[in-house]
Amino acid sequence: MSETETGTGSSPGGPRTVGRRERKKAATRKALADAALRLFLERGYDDVSVKDVAEAADVSTTTLFKHFPGKEALLFDEDESLESALVAAVSERPPGQSVPAALREHVLRTRLDAKPEFARFLALVDTTPALREQARRMWIRHEAALARAIAADAGAPEDDASCRALARFALEVPSLVRGTPDPRDAIERAFELLEHGWHARPVAPGPGGGPQRAS
Amino acid sequence: MSETETGTGSSPGGPRTVGRRERKKAATRKALADAALRLFLERGYDDVSVKDVAEAADVSTTTLFKHFPGKEALLFDEDESLESALVAAVSERPPGQSVPAALREHVLRTRLDAKPEFARFLALVDTTPALREQARRMWIRHEAALARAIAADAGAPEDDASCRALARFALEVPSLVRGTPDPRDAIERAFELLEHGWHARPVAPGPGGGPQRAS
DNA sequence: TAAAAAAGTGCAACGAATCAACTTTCTGAC
């Protein structure tokens, strides 16, 4: 243990830092999450019981449930950074770029060009129905934050219905394109719909043809 | 049980379409679904166990699981008619009406003007998180059929990505507007977005009045 | 220093879901 904190006992009134206790709590929490990810990747989600995870982290199952509300939550422990990245993709987008285009680029970047470590995680989630649902639920929870960012950008009321709709639809895209043969094309088409609407859809029939794109 | 049917031996010339066996099977299935709906509405979803439902229908719990894959499935037993109505809303829409407009009307009709019997069911589902998820999952399962209908209407390939996106987004609307203060307005705005896109969003003079400019 | 609060443990229990072996129908073919 590294003692890098200020002594609380000898200096009352000083900045009350984290405390040994909370550090230990965070440590066991991390041990649980790490053990869970490792075991799930090794043997598959359904072939690992919460008892296994708890024993691998050297705690009891009761303690595990004090840290995580359920088995699925063991895998989705750090999604706050995802939310801030999502908001930043809108609020700090390059000048001249529309909001749907910024979201499209963000989705393309994070889902298609994922680094291999994260890709293994995505593959595990994709192949487990229970985790697919949980992943989507966690993902959609960012709707409110994203809708706020969009509304602020567009100068609309904070709870504007159109902004909420755009946020929800954009967040739904990863789930929508899951399992399609050409995910990149599917993502681009979905955001094209959000950008210009069904009304402006190219009506040229036939696959492979190059219909005029209003970008 | 409740059917006063005559013995098969006395009238052998009857139309042997279904068979006594399948009728009994359908009867117990219906008994289970009816008991489940009744008990869930009486005491709430979480305060009714599958054992309770099975006993109310006078079967064992194992038999219940032979008919339904899980507790949640007890409530969603007749959704085929919903799918055909959905497809019909697109393929038999009034001339001159766009596809998003037709879907908007269908959603407005079925979610806002529900008859009280169905409204009680919706209220139960809305107040139970586990049922909300299941309801959405069942609902989204119609994406493929709806996307096919849209593609056929638009003269696009059967698995066109844009059509799938429109289908998914439209099906997501009921989940999106759940809990909003003005559901009708939220529905109209969401379909407005799908119809004309974010690009054509009204900025200064919005329909419906009220303060648009926050800052 | 004592008390209160929090983290952790062990054990038992409940509910959902599955499995295996067995009984009771009903169906269909000979």
Add this chain to the structure above:
DNA sequence: GTCAGAAAGTTGATTCGTTGCACTTTTTTA
């Protein structure tokens, strides 16, 4: 008509996720 067998159902046990309760240990606070 009879009989083999499929299908519905039952009992009982079992696994797994999850929660509740009583209890110990550790840390914070008064």
